[in-house]
Amino acid sequence: xxxxxxxxxxxxxxxxxxxxxxxxxxxxxxxxxxxxxxxxxxxxxxxxxxxxxxxxxxxxxxxxxxxxxxxxxxxxxxxxxxxxxxxxxxxxxxxxxxxxxxxxxxxxxxxxxxxxxxxxxxxxxxxxxxxxxxxx
Numbered sequence: 001x002x003x004x005x006x007x008x009x010x011x012x013x014x015x016x017x018x019x020x021x022x023x024x025x026x027x028x029x030x031x032x033x034x035x036x037x038x039x040x041x042x043x044x045x046x047x048x049x050x051x052x053x054x055x056x057x058x059x060x061x062x063x064x065x066x067x068x069x070x071x072x073x074x075x076x077x078x079x080x081x082x083x084x085x086x087x088x089x090x091x092x093x094x095x096x097x098x099x100x101x102x103x104x105x106x107x108x109x110x111x112x113x114x115x116x117x118x119x120x121x122x123x124x125x126x127x128x129x130x131x132x133x134x135x136x
Contacts, residue, residue, distance in 0.1 A: 001077075001078045001081045001082070001128050001131065001132065002078075003124045003125070003127040003128035003131065004074050004075070004077050004078035004081065004092070004124070004125075004128045005074075005075065005078050006124045007074045007121050007124035007125050007128065008071050008072075008074035008075040008078065009071075010117060010120055010121045010124065011067055011070050011071035011074060011121055012067075012068070012071040013117070014067055014114065014117045014118070014121070015064055015067035015068045015071060017114075018060075018063060018064055018067060018114070019064045022060055023057065023060040023061055023063075023064055035053065038051055038052040038053040038056065039051050039053040070095065074095075074125075077091060077092065078128075081128070081132055085132035085133040086132075086133065088132065089129055089132050092125050092128050092129045092132070093125075093129055095125050096122055096125040096126050096129060099118045099119070099121045099122035099125060100118075100119075100122045102118050103115045103116075103118035103119045103122060106118055
């Protein structure tokens with residue numbers, strides 16, 4: 001299905017830009033005091049000493065991994081939907097709702113570009129859902 005392939009490519013682009021522009025980007029000089037403070041203060045979390053920087057960086061890597069896996073899954077679903085659209089539709093619907101919800105979170109707590117990307121992916125998933133053969 002074309003729209004699942006487009007969603008796959010958009011998700012891969014989102015993954016790459018999130019990784020390069022977010023996770024592994026260097027903080028701006030005005031951000032350095034905050035980053036240093038996040039790194040400097042550690043606390044016990046279930047027996048491990050962690051900082052807020054550890055959580056921020058770790059969650060950023062987690063988002064990268066999740067986006068990569070979603071991209072690969074959408075590509076596989078496009079192939080599978082050709083022979084069994086009824087089976088793939090519920091999965092497509094779940095990811096549609098995931099990307100709509102994430103776009104709201106990203107819009108509220110981050111910034112516009114990834115929110116728009118998430119909405120474009122959601123639109124592709126919605127189109128893929130409705131253009132797939134109706135369930136038997």
